[in-house]
Amino acid sequence: MRHILSFDVEEHFQVSAFWSDARRRQWDRLESRVEQNTLRLAEVLAQAETKATFFILGWVAERHPEMVKALAKQGHEIASHGYGHELVTSQTDREFRDDVRRSKHILEDVTGERVFGYRAPSFSITDRTPWALPILVEEGYLYDSSINARFQRSEKVGKERGVREVITTAGNIFEVALPTASLCGIQLPIAGGGYFRLFPYSASRMFLRQLEKAGTQLVMYLHPWEIDPDQPRMNGRLVSKFRHYLNLKKTEPRLQCLLRDFSFAPVVESVHPIRAMAQARAQREVSG
Numbered sequence: 001m002r003h004i005l006s007f008d009v010e011e012h013f014q015v016s017a018f019w020s021d022a023r024r025r026q027w028d029r030l031e032s033r034v035e036q037n038t039l040r041l042a043e044v045l046a047q048a049e050t051k052a053t054f055f056i057l058g059w060v061a062e063r064h065p066e067m068v069k070a071l072a073k074q075g076h077e078i079a080s081h082g083y084g085h086e087l088v089t090s091q092t093d094r095e096f097r098d099d100v101r102r103s104k105h106i107l108e109d110v111t112g113e114r115v116f117g118y119r120a121p122s123f124s125i126t127d128r129t130p131w132a133l134p135i136l137v138e139e140g141y142l143y144d145s146s147i148n149a150r151f152q153r154s155e156k157v158g159k160e161r162g163v164r165e166v167i168t169t170a171g172n173i174f175e176v177a178l179p180t181a182s183l184c185g186i187q188l189p190i191a192g193g194g195y196f197r198l199f200p201y202s203a204s205r206m207f208l209r210q211l212e213k214a215g216t217q218l219v220m221y222l223h224p225w226e227i228d229p230d231q232p233r234m235n236g237r238l239v240s241k242f243r244h245y246l247n248l249k250k251t252e253p254r255l256q257c258l259l260r261d262f263s264f265a266p267v268v269e270s271v272h273p274i275r276a277m278a279q280a281r282a283q284r285e286v287s288g
C-alpha cells in the first residue's frame with residue numbers, strides 16, 4: 001500500500017501558534033529558512049527515491065520561485081497552502097476565494113503546471129466554514145486535504161476520515177482527510193506534525209501498521225521547519241513553544257526510518273480517482 005506524504009511549506013515564523021498582527025507585519029524582515037529546509041527535505045526524499053505533495057504558500061512561492069521550480073522538476077506535486085497562512089475560520093468567503101485563487105495562480109505561473117490540491121493553514125476548514133469546499137470546486141481544485149478530526153467541533157464531521165468524494169453545491173471534490181488513532185477516547189492524527197515528533201518512532205510505525213491492516217492510507221504531513229533545530233526561537237505561549245520546538249533534531253532521522261519502512265507517494269499519484277480526474281482535465285486542456 002502506498003501512503004500519502006505531504007509537506008506544508010511555510011516559514012517557521014508563519015505558523016498559526018505564533019501568529020500576531022505585529023509579527024505578520026515583520027515577515028519580510030525575519031530570517032528566511034524555508035528554502036534551505038525544503039531543499040534538505042527534497043534531498044532526503046531523493047535518497048529514498050520518494051516523491052511527495054508540497055502544499056506551498058503563495059507568499060513563499062513569490063519569494064522562492066526557484067525552490068518551487070526545483071521541486072516540480074524533481075517530480076514532486078505542487079499544491080496550494082493558501083497565500084498568507086490566514087486561517088479559513090478567520091476569513092470571509094470572499095477573502096477565502098481571493099486567497100485560494102491568488103496562491104493557485106502564483107504556483108501555476110512559477111511551474112507552468114496545473115495545481116489540483118489545497119490544504120488550509122492549520123487544517124482550518126471546519127463545520128463553521130461550509131462555503132469553503134464549494135469555493136474550492138469553483139476555483140478549479142480537485143481535492144482538499146484540510147479536514148483534521150482533531151479540530152472538528154461537530155461529531156458528524158469528525159467521524160469522516162480517509163479519502164472520500166464530497167458532493168457540494170458547486171460540484172464534487174475529493175477530501176483527503178487525516179486518519180486518526182484513538183488514544184484514551186481522543187482522536188489524534190498521531191503520525192503527522194507535532195505528534196510524529198512527540199511519540200517515539202516505534203509508536204508511529206505501530207499506528208501505520210494498524211492503518212495498513214485496516215486498509216487505510218496514511219496522510220503524513222510535516223513542515224520544513226520541523227527538520228531545523230537551529231531556527232531562531234520565538235516568543236509565545238509556553239504550550240506553543242513546547243509543541244513547536246519539541247524534538248526538532250529527531251524529525252529528519254525519523255522521516256528517514258519512515259521512508260525506509262513504508263511506501264509513499266504524492267496525493268495525485270496515490271489516490272486513483274484523483275489521478276484519473278487530473279489526467280482527464282490535463283487532456284481536455286491539451287485538446288481544447
Ligand SMILES: [Zn+2]
Pocket residue numbers: 008010015081085120121122
Ligand atoms: Zn501551515
